[in-house]
Amino acid sequence: MKAIVKPTSQLQGEINALSSKNYTTRYLLIGALADGTSTIYYPAHSEDSDAMRRCVRDLGAIIEEDDEKIVITGFGKNPKHVSELNVGNAGAVLRFLMSTAAFCPDVTFVNTYPESLGKRPHDDLIDTLQQMGVEVQHSNGRLPITIKGGQPRGGKLTVSGNVSSQFLSSLLFMTPLLEEDSEIEVLHDLKSKIIVGQTLEVLAQAGIIVHASEDLMHYRIPGGQSYQAKEYVIQGDYPGSAAILAAAAVTNSDVRVLRLEENSKQGEKACVDVLRAMGVNLTHEDGVVHVRGNQKLIAGEFDGDHFTDAVLAMVAAAVFAEGTSRFYNVENLRYKECDRITDYLNELRKAGADVEERQSEIIVHGKPQGVTGGVEINAHFDHRVIMALTVVGLRSEKGLIIRDAHHVAKSYPQYFDHLRSIGAQVELVNE
């Protein structure tokens, strides 16, 4: 599918935020790891959340669903001995389930996105699984990956955190089910640290005890625990909504996004502060972010690791700011669906933006007068590139054509419908 994004100067209306992808994957997992029946209200419906649903079902969870909820009966620590799992292009789903798969004798995670997830490294988690006595076959740390588990061991474990926090989260979900206690030391650095808070939050809700050090670099996890079956309610999704808010920020707008909790643990809620720091006129009260954009933004400097999945949308807003913006501490964006520094900036340049890259920084020389556009954009299999380039297209002189825009469905299938409902001129054409 091709998205033809036409210049649009005005956006107006109200959007109900999509449901959080990262909470949906977590609650599906802990529902599957519980012995009883849990209920998840308002789950996300996207390729990534569907991938988790499909895989836990393959592993033996029983799932019933209707329009508002999923009812899931888990398999505890006794998943079905499947031979193959397909996580699609979902990094978190793969990494979370690699540890769960250690309870199975022989499971292969297949490589269905060789150009995207197939290029992402998983060595750090493979190392830890090997410390636990699990045999892992892999191609240079990448898919396809075969886990030959059975009886993984706890004890003293280390995991590197400087590529992804998902490896640590994965171990935090699985180690409470081991017979013996575990101690996890995070080596090097811990990127996307803030999202580990979401993992600890849902573990506590399921009655799991984890002793975490204040800096989130050391953990003591008592073994022999079991997940309680509970009821969970999914909140609105900040990473996806960040793109809607950025679109409102770069146009003349009066846009309200509902269901965005002020006290959420999602790091990407910082996008509200980033836009405010850029001079955007907005309020955030009672779960509603209300943007009244006037196309005027000012540049700023931001630690992007605090809002990793919203960085691309914030960079898109900075393209139109007065002055030079700097997003630092973002090296791990290179290990996502595409290289979100080099690949993304190449597409931004095609659209007419003035951007520079460093190994762990994105620098944007703003163009308040707008960019020319009028070119075709390569999506690089990346939903966040698609969403961010759409924002740029709306404020361009000649619009943008985004190829392979259907990949937006990885996290936000209704993105273009939502944008059109507030007045964005976007045409979708089957290629």
Ligand SMILES: O=C(O)C1=C[C@@H](OP(=O)(O)O)[C@@H](O)[C@H](O)C1
């Ligand atoms: O734990 C999670 O659900 C996620 C962690 C983050 O990844 P990294 O830790 O690799 O940055 C984030 O980018 C991803 O979308 C979801």
Ligand SMILES: C=C(OP(=O)(O)O)C(=O)O
């Ligand atoms: C990086 C992302 O997801 P994942 O790592 O789960 O593929 C994302 O949603 O932006």
